[in-house]
Amino acid sequence: MTNYWLRVLSSLVFLSTLMNTQAAEINVAVAANFSIVLKEIAVEFQKDTGHQLAITPGATGKFYAQISNGAPFDVFLSADDETPRKLVQEGKAIAASQFTYAIGRLALWSPILDLVDKSADILKTDKFKYIAIANAKVAPYGQAAVQTMQKLGVLTKIEPRVVQGESIAQTFQFVSTGNAQLGFVALSQILENGKIKTGSAWIVPEEMHEQLKQDAVVLKSCNQTSACQALMEYLKSEKVKKMMASYGYK
């Protein structure tokens, strides 16, 4: 009799260790523009694989500083392709794992209806006091915004009215609270089921700025290799591609 219970107990212990190795929790540092999508992906990812994602959204430049100083992230979804490359060069990330998970799109957006039209003529007027962009020195979406304004030939005229958000999330916040009348945000922030949620927007044509290639990379600090790899594969799946497309990513 005791023998029987011992066997049950030991098999239970065995099972639970098995479960442990199967369902891991991995820490993901993600560029602010992609965090809404990743939260949605995480739900499906857990359903399909059992692995859980602990998501930390933020600015790519800040993540670089944190990761190179030993922040305990397992996977990094960057807003550019340069930062992951740098981390690889510094021996902080695994070279073979790097790939472009999404190509981001920029949008000129205002919560005010009809303020932004399809040709972005608003930028040539004085109908706004402030325009918000992400920090052009560090944020890829901020750089794309500057390139776009340059190409439209309005940069020098607008520059005194430009306010900068620390990340694309803060840029969105400046505009959505009405403190800036409009701003260059990530298309993913204003899209829901492929439609613009509120206000008016101009989806910036891709040839206006350098492509917003967003790369993912597994970090050397990942000690749950199979779970990290599973996430990378999952990001390449058709299912995720579809979810990303509804937010305007390619």
Next chain:
Amino acid sequence: MLTAEALQALWLTLQLSTVVTLILLVIGTPIAWWLVQTRSWLKRPIGALVALPLVLPPSVLGFYLLLAMGPQGPVGQFTRSLGIEQLPFTFWGLVIASVFYSLPFMVQPLQTAFEAVGKRPMEVAATLRASPLDAFFSVALPMALPGFVTASIMTFAHTVGEFGVVLMIGGNIAGQTRVASVQIYDYVEAMQYSQAHTLSAILLLFSFLVLLGLQLWRPQTKREV
């Protein structure tokens, strides 16, 4: 060694802290005096309200100020009715935010100083037919002078050290809202670590000297008493 933008950020920080300290001297003195003198039931709620910025995360203050000063917010609508366009992203927006943020650093040392003066000197002044206002300026104020010095230094230094609120309502405009702490954050994000070091070292040294100055000043004032 210091770049032009770092100098500009330091200069802006200096301006902001000076203006905020002066404004808080005017606003904080009557609040502190009232808190010491009053027997109203409002004493404790107001005291708690003044102390709030000590415990409140700057993000809470920044978030509410952004909403309140925005075009739909109550402060935003009020300033608009006065003909002032908008406060966020401006120097004066930062001044108002910092006045809230640094309020306890002015009021609390003053309160302690006024309490130390006590009722007796004021009563003596009254028997000499000094009006309350006269007594305040010629008796309480000089006696509380060390408290004013402490309060001003603390307020000034605390405003220099402000970061979260500025980040949330500033919009990072050079010469307007990009103060030294935000400039450092910018440098770190842009991986310009040597510039970040220089500016950080200056702030570190400044803060240490201020606190050292306070330490040296305090025992002296005690001996006088």
